[in-house]
Amino acid sequence: MSEYLNEPMLEVFLFESAQLIEQLELDILSSDNKKCYTEAAINEIFRIMHTIKGSSAMMMFHEISGLAHSIEDLFYYLREDKPECIDCSALSDLILEGIDFIKIELEKIRNENEADGKATSLIEEIKKFLSSLKKENSSKNSIKTKQQPDSGEKQYRATIYFEDGCEMENIRGYTIIHNLNDLAKEIYHIPKDLIEDEDSIELIRRDGFIIYLKTELSYEKMFEFFNQTVFLKDLELIQLEKDDEFLPVQSVEKVERNVQLLSEERSNAKERINDKEIQSNSHQSIISVNVAKLDKLMDLVGEMVIAEAMVIQNPDLKGLELNDFYKATAQLSKITSEIQDMVMSVRMVPLSTTFHKMNRIVRDMCKRLEKKVELKIIGEETEVDKNIIEHISDPLMHLVRNAIDHGIESVKEREKKGKTKSGVLTLEAKNSGSDVLIIVKDDGKGLRKEKILKKARENNLLYKKEEDMSDREIFNLILLPGFSTKEKVTEFSGRGVGMDVVSKNIETIGGTLTVESGVDQGTTITLKLPLTLAIIDGMNIKVGESIYTIPTISIRESFRPREEDIIIDPDHNEMLMVRGQCYPILRIHKMHKIDTKVTRFTDGIIIMVEQDDKILCIFADELIGQQQVVVKGLPEYIRNFKKIKGLAGCTLLGDGRISLILDIAGILNVK
Amino acid sequence: MKEIINDSTALEEDTQKGRFLTFSLDKESYGLEIRYVTEIIGIQSITQVPELPEYVKGIINLRGKIIPVMDVRLRFKKEPRGYNDRTCVIVVDINNISIGLIVDSVTEVITILEEEIVDPPQMNKGVQNRYINKIGKVGNDVKLLLDCEKLLTEDELEDLHDAL
Numbered sequence: 001m002s003e004y005l006n007e008p009m010l011e012v013f014l015f016e017s018a019q020l021i022e023q024l025e026l027d028i029l030s031s032d033n034k035k036c037y038t039e040a041a042i043n044e045i046f047r048i049m050h051t052i053k054g055s056s057a058m059m060m061f062h063e064i065s066g067l068a069h070s071i072e073d074l075f076y077y078l079r080e081d082k083p084e085c086i087d088c089s090a091l092s093d094l095i096l097e098g099i100d101f102i103k104i105e106l107e108k109i110r111n112e113n114e115a116d117g118k119a120t121s122l123i124e125e126i127k128k129f130l131s132s133l134k135k136e137n138s139s140k141n142s143i144k145t146k147q148q149p150d151s152g153e154k155q156y157r158a159t160i161y162f163e164d165g166c167e168m169e170n171i172r173g174y175t176i177i178h179n180l181n182d183l184a185k186e187i188y189h190i191p192k193d194l195i196e197d198e199d200s201i202e203l204i205r206r207d208g209f210i211i212y213l214k215t216e217l218s219y220e221k222m223f224e225f226f227n228q229t230v231f232l233k234d235l236e237l238i239q240l241e242k243d244d245e246f247l248p249v250q251s252v253e254k255v256e257r258n259v260q261l262l263s264e265e266r267s268n269a270k271e272r273i274n275d276k277e278i279q280s281n282s283h284q285s286i287i288s289v290n291v292a293k294l295d296k297l298m299d300l301v302g303e304m305v306i307a308e309a310m311v312i313q314n315p316d317l318k319g320l321e322l323n324d325f326y327k328a329t330a331q332l333s334k335i336t337s338e339i340q341d342m343v344m345s346v347r348m349v350p351l352s353t354t355f356h357k358m359n360r361i362v363r364d365m366c367k368r369l370e371k372k373v374e375l376k377i378i379g380e381e382t383e384v385d386k387n388i389i390e391h392i393s394d395p396l397m398h399l400v401r402n403a404i405d406h407g408i409e410s411v412k413e414r415e416k417k418g419k420t421k422s423g424v425l426t427l428e429a430k431n432s433g434s435d436v437l438i439i440v441k442d443d444g445k446g447l448r449k450e451k452i453l454k455k456a457r458e459n460n461l462l463y464k465k466e467e468d469m470s471d472r473e474i475f476n477l478i479l480l481p482g483f484s485t486k487e488k489v490t491e492f493s494g495r496g497v498g499m500d501v502v503s504k505n506i507e508t509i510g511g512t513l514t515v516e517s518g519v520d521q522g523t524t525i526t527l528k529l530p531l532t533l534a535i536i537d538g539m540n541i542k543v544g545e546s547i548y549t550i551p552t553i554s555i556r557e558s559f560r561p562r563e564e565d566i567i568i569d570p571d572h573n574e575m576l577m578v579r580g581q582c583y584p585i586l587r588i589h590k591m592h593k594i595d596t597k598v599t600r601f602t603d604g605i606i607i608m609v610e611q612d613d614k615i616l617c618i619f620a621d622e623l624i625g626q627q628q629v630v631v632k633g634l635p636e637y638i639r640n641f642k643k644i645k646g647l648a649g650c651t652l653l654g655d656g657r658i659s660l661i662l663d664i665a666g667i668l669n670v671k
Numbered sequence: 672m673k674e675i676i677n678d679s680t681a682l683e684e685d686t687q688k689g690r691f692l693t694f695s696l697d698k699e700s701y702g703l704e705i706r707y708v709t710e711i712i713g714i715q716s717i718t719q720v721p722e723l724p725e726y727v728k729g730i731i732n733l734r735g736k737i738i739p740v741m742d743v744r745l746r747f748k749k750e751p752r753g754y755n756d757r758t759c760v761i762v763v764d765i766n767n768i769s770i771g772l773i774v775d776s777v778t779e780v781i782t783i784l785e786e787e788i789v790d791p792p793q794m795n796k797g798v799q800n801r802y803i804n805k806i807g808k809v810g811n812d813v814k815l816l817l818d819c820e821k822l823l824t825e826d827e828l829e830d831l832h833d834a835l
């Protein structure tokens with residue numbers, strides 16, 4: 001359909017369209033929830049469709065532009081004629097279908113496939129919908145049209161307030177005047193001198209931007225015109241009856257200094273306001289950066305941190321008296337750590353888009369399963385690393401689907417149980433220490449232990465006696481591969497590949513997943529994710545010739561044990577008594593088969609680590625020191641072999657050596 | 672623009688065609704297509720990674736990039752030998768996976784004409800043949816030409832068999 005003549009242009013097209021589509025989806029869903037399309041929403045949708053039509057036609061994606069064109073037509077009708085009987089949900093369905101089509105095509109283009117989908121049937125449907133709408137509303141239509149052509153000059157006064165902090169109010173005012181030049185015959189505005197006079201910004205901020213104009217256009221048309229203004233906060237448009245009202249400039253003059261008519265300032269610059277600016281709540285100036293560049297920057301900062309350590313901890317410096325040098329290095333360390341924080345914060349993205357995507361899923365599923373579910377979103381502003389967002393989107397989608405499909409009951413069933421008709425699904429995000437918690441909670445029927453156990457028995461998934469299992473362990477059974485309690489496979493879930501994939505995905509980014517549930521009270525699934533993946537505080541330890549790094553966050557304490565505190569049970573499990581509590585000991589040299597001379601506990605050191613309320617004592621030869629390390633994955637070739645037990649990755653030390661990062665959660669779960 | 676790039680890669684491939692980096696293991700001389708080779712470095716300190724097959728010695732730090740290293744001797748089930756200053760690591764890039772190959776020593780880069788390359792003799796036994804896809808003749812010498820991709824991929828099968 002199109003040749004890829006221009007890669008960067010295509011990239012921009014994909015990026016912009018994807019953003020617009022996302023925005024569009026949000027608009028439609030919120031309108032759908034309210035069961036009506038407000039004028040603002042219609043305008044917004046119209047504008048988005050217009051942009052997509054234009055840009056896709058430019059990129060020669062004719063199916064997309066055709067579809068966008070037909071949707072645009074539909075909304076043009078809605079906007080102009082304001083029909084009263086609209087079947088909202090049918091309209092939403094139609095547009096969402098259109099969105100899906102565009103999404104699929106965009107995905108195809110992104111993967112360098114031919115965008116070969118055909119939108120003809122969809123376009124037909126939209127046209128049909130439009131014509132039926134027209135028929136239904138034709139009576140009103142004629143009245144409307146009668147109103148339209150009442151001509152004659154009218155006089156208006158418009159007062160415009162811009163949003164706080166949108167900056168450059170004077171330029172924005174100037175743009176409006178510019179665009180008005182084509183529509184109106186006479187224009188006066190206060191403050192008069194927009195560009196030259198520096199006070200004009202202040203005046204506009206305080207009193208608004210006041211425009212007097214004469215035009216033939218109707219009130220609606222003018223209102224619409226002003227409403228398109230970017231960063232519009234408040235608009236007051238008054239049609240003036242008498243001529244003398246038209247120029248109360250005299251009275252204003254005293255306050256605002258000499259106001260004169262502006263008429264000659266017609267310039268031929270035809271600058272239309274860029275549609276991109278309309279993206280809501282972008283108060284600050286924002287640039288979008290390719291993620292690959294950020295990744296590269298991240299890597300470089302990582303390298304810098306290592307290089308810094310190489311300099312400061314250089315073996316050549318040993319034993320030298322270098323007071324000034326250390327003062328300088330302290331300064332350097334401060335700056336590098338600030339840069340690091342900055343880079344990290346650049347990569348932080350709020351979860352809101354991910355969360356709001358779920359709206360769509362909830363809506364679609366409710367329709368098809370005939371359930372009523374209300375989605376509550378809490379803490380969407382919580383920020384996590386871009387990488388993490390990418391990894392949790394799919395698992396989250398799966399959890400939401402599961403909750404609606406398996407968790408929340410049908411309306412009838414809920415009524416029988418005396419619950420509210422519509423189920424509530426809560427998506428919550430919050431910070432907790434260096435972790436982010438994402439909670440997916442429903443108030444459905446909950447998990448039934450007997451059912452889980454039965455299923456586990458059938459599939460041979462029980463790893464210990466049923467009687468010995470805690471509730472939590474039973475619930476965690478559903479995370480095992482090949483487990484699905486739903487007897488029938490439905491369109492949305494129940495293939496038994498779900499939960500284990502979810503928990504795997506979460507584990508790969510160093511997170512954990514816990515399930516809590518009560519019968520008829522609902523199920524709560526909590527995802528605990530690290531805030532960031534890239535740089536951690538670590539404690540380096542030595543075992544034989546190898547160096548390991550333990551994330552400082554999991555370390556409780558480290559000490560040299562006393563002989564008498566060590567207990568060995570008949571199965572040769574080694575344990576350590578600390579302040580009356582008994583903890584298992586893990587010898588790293590045994591776990592990873594490393595040669596070391598230090599095998600007696602009293603010669604080495606014990607590092608007590610904790611994760612998820614589980615405690616373990618790790619035995620190593622010695623502590624080397626604490627350092628910020630940049631987490632790097634093990635090379636792909638090695639990962640292809642298998643997942644190595646207890647290793648989360650590796651990192652470079654100051655002297656260029658490689659250290660292996662221990663995966664504390666992994667070790668504890670194996671235990 | 673694209674055409675130019677295509678041209679230049681074609682050109683590059685053309686100049687690399689038929690050129691092999693030769694190295695020795697024991698008495699044999701092996702050849703490796705030059706297009707796979709990124710660089711040759713001396714032996715470095717290797718960080719062991721547990722739970723890997725014996726021939727994967729561990730990982731090394733190549734200017735900030737962490738790459739795995741494989742001892743080709745052990746890969747071919749030969750007797751291990753201590754490393755010395757003749758020992759080299761050939762860093763190759765195979766299907767975007769970087770890996771270092773530890774060999775006894777690197778000899779030279781030679782051109783072997785197409786007509787000098789023949790199929791290896793068919794043998795019903797012997798593990799060696801798996802990694803050798805051709806044999807090149809240079810004067811009186813014989814160079815065993817390695818199939819790099821098999822060097823990386825074949826082991827997964829092998830491991831599976833071991834596990835069974």
